[in-house]
Amino acid sequence: MKIGERLKKQREIKTWSQQELADKLHISRQSISKWEQDIALPSFANIVAISDLFGISLDELIREDEELMNKLKINQKFTPIEKIVWLSISISILIFAILLAFNTNFKEITPWLQGAGTIFLIALLFSVDWKKINQAFSKKAIILSIFTLVLFLLPFLYGEIISFFQGISEFSETVV
Incomplete structure (x- = not known):
């Protein structure tokens, strides 16, 4: 089941309108409509908020939606450790080049x-x-x-x- 279907099902269980859900998530009603029609996918922050709001696990909410899983993998930023490693390597190479240019001992x-x-x-x-x-x-x-x-x-x-x-x-x- 895609996240849009799951979202609509959870919303209907709570007997909320799209506008009521949108108000609770602090977003537009059109966003809810697009998600439920599988026109657009919610951001990770919104997925977490939906999970909290409906009291269901993130795993249960997104695991079967392959398109969303792929989007989340693609949009992953560098982890803090990866940032440290790549910045350290880059800065080291830059400083090394500068020191070489000035014939540093x-x-x-x-x-x-x-x-x-x-x-x-x-x-x-x-x-x-x-x-x-x-x-x-x-x-x-x-x-x-x-x-x-x-x-x-x-x-x-x-x-x-x-x-x-x-x-x-x-x-x-x-x-x-």
Whole structure:
């Protein structure tokens, strides 16, 4: 059953006119008419409002309407994680190109970049709502996250530990 048919059926069960339903959803009566005639499809926000209004699950409301399901898949925007990844990659490439254009010595700025990155990583870790993260991550995502962090942290730790011991040995040579 298409969403228009389901909407009309639910509206008639409540004995509401199209205008009454439109008023409850804060939209025009013509929109309700178009949905019920399958001329147009409601937005996702309106689907959620319809679901709440009639007390039926979103799954029950839209699952069998293949056209609507396809529209919702097509209209999906980037998730917050996808935005972070793509923006980070884009900004990194842009900054890298600018630094190359100015013949920047990467060995000189790498410690500054790593230090700033570490500070931001720590701030990020304290700002995350871990209860929601734990619910959202699959086992595969957790394993991939662990490997990613390890791969990023190993070179950092190696560099910091080596420089620490070099500093100690240089200090002890100057004292002796």
